[in-house]
Amino acid sequence: MKLKYLLFGAALISLTSFTNDTLDAKYSKPTKKTNAIFQTSDGEKLIAKSDCIGCHKLDKKLIGPSYLDIAKKYPVNEKNVSYLSGKIIKGGSGVWGTIPMAAHGSLKKEEAKSMAKYILSIKK
Structure with a gap:
């Protein structure tokens, strides 16, 4: 019985030691078709x-x-990034309805700009 467990363990270790580097490369490098990196x-x-x-x-x-x-409402430009980052930090209401958005005063201006740029970049 111990021999069976020993052989099973050795087989399991040997099977898991093989890696497929082409699979890892597929998701970490741009493809020729899209030149996209998923990050x-x-x-x-x-x-x-x-x-x-x-x-x-x-x-x-x-x-x-x-x-x-x-993203559909605001075109990607510096004016809209600044406007939206200000809204993220200060909060506000009235643009999308009556419920106010909470302020996020602990965020730095650059962090809020980064968030706004991401949101504006996701247009379909």
């Missing part, structure tokens, strides 16, 4: 760590508008 942006990481997901979803309205709706 999360700093803005996306900041949004994931914050309380934004309590009121906003990517493609559905919750309490606040979806990120896609925001």
Whole structure:
């Protein structure tokens, strides 16, 4: 019985020692077709760590508008990035309805800009 477990363990270790480097390379390097690298942006990481997901979803309205709706409304330019980063930090109401967005005063201006740039970049 001990011999069976020993052989099973050795087989398991030998099978798991083989890696497929081409699979890892597929997701870490751009492809010739798209030249896309799948990475999360700093803005996306900041949004994931914050309380934004309590009121906003990517493609559905919750309490606040979806990120896609925001991206459709505001073209990507420095004026809109500054405007939205200000809204993220100071909060506000009236643009998307009567429910106010909470202020996020602990965020730095650059962090809020990074979040706004990410939101505006997700247009379909």
